[in-house]
Amino acid sequence: MRICVFLSAADLDDRYTRPAREFAKLIGKGGHTLVWGGSDVGLMKVVADGVQEAGGRLCGVSVDFLAAKARQGADEMVVARDLAERKKLLLENADAVVIMVGGTGTLDEATEILELKKHGHTDKPVVLLNTAGFYDGLKQQFRRMEDEGFLPRPLTDLVFFAEEPVGALAFLEESRGVE
Numbered sequence: 001m002r003i004c005v006f007l008s009a010a011d012l013d014d015r016y017t018r019p020a021r022e023f024a025k026l027i028g029k030g031g032h033t034l035v036w037g038g039s040d041v042g043l044m045k046v047v048a049d050g051v052q053e054a055g056g057r058l059c060g061v062s063v064d065f066l067a068a069k070a071r072q073g074a075d076e077m078v079v080a081r082d083l084a085e086r087k088k089l090l091l092e093n094a095d096a097v098v099i100m101v102g103g104t105g106t107l108d109e110a111t112e113i114l115e116l117k118k119h120g121h122t123d124k125p126v127v128l129l130n131t132a133g134f135y136d137g138l139k140q141q142f143r144r145m146e147d148e149g150f151l152p153r154p155l156t157d158l159v160f161f162a163e164e165p166v167g168a169l170a171f172l173e174e175s176r177g178v179e
Contacts, residue, residue, distance in 0.1 A: 001176050002059065003027055004035040004094030006109040008102035009042040009069070015132045016101050017043060021050045023098070023129065023165035028054025030169065030178075033075070035094045037086070038062035040071035043101070048074070061089045087112055096172045097126045099159075101134045117158050118151065125175035126159045127168045135161075 007020070024047040027034055034051040037044055038060025048058055048071055058074040063086045067079050078093075080086035087109055091097070099110045116122045128135055139161055146155040162168035172178075 001030075001172065001178055002033045002035050002093060002095045003172065004090050004097045005047060005100055006090075006097065006102060006106045006113075007036070007043050007047065007100035008106060009037065009039045009044045010103070011042045012101070016134070017046050019129070019131045019165050020046050020100060023047070023100070023168060024050025024056075025054040026165055026169045027051045028056030030173070031056065033057040033059055035059045035061065035090055037066075037090070038071060038074065038077055038079075039066060039069045041069050045071070047100075059093055061086050061093065083108075091116070091122070091124070094124065095176055096124050098168055098172070099126070099128045099135075101129075101131050107138075114158050118153055125172055127171055128159050128161050129165065129168045130161055130163050 020043055028051040034048060034056055036047060052058055059076040060071055060074045061078050061080060062070040063080045063083055070077055078089055080089055091113065097113050099106065113126055117126060130136065130139065142155055145151050160171045162171060
């Protein structure tokens with residue numbers, strides 16, 4: 001399975017890097033491919049290192065203005081013209097999506113895939129990995145959107161909330177019929 005991970009490129013505290021590393025190892029041990037923003041810095045580097053060390057493959061999608069930070073030695077590396085093309089290529093190259101901790105860029109990517117799902121333009125499973133309760137507020141906001149009629153589909157059709165890496169991967173493998 002090709003798993004797109006949206007996440008931060010920032011250097012973060014152990015409460016975020018430890019679960020990210022754990023999830024990366026699960027991807028690699030499962031024989032899956034990481035599809036990610038291609039950067040070799042911060043949390044993106046932690047995840048890419050973990051996947052590669054555990055035997056998984058790396059498919060990076062960088063962008064022109066960040067190409068200098070792109071990871072050397074990835075199995076595949078594509079450089080997009082801009083952020084919009086990057087998002088498109090990330091999604092095209094993936095069978096499933098996991099949203100990990102991140103800033104505005106990660107939030108932008110997350111809402112894009114949920115909007116595509118909402119309108120039936122993709123059926124890829126999406127997991128929001130709520131590490132250390134990072135997305136508790138967003139989860140509450142999504143529930144309010146659902147409760148007040150802003151979502152035409154049930155929230156559970158759009159995204160699965162996982163508190164732990166093992167639950168995130170188990171959901172994806174079950175959704176995609178991976179044994």
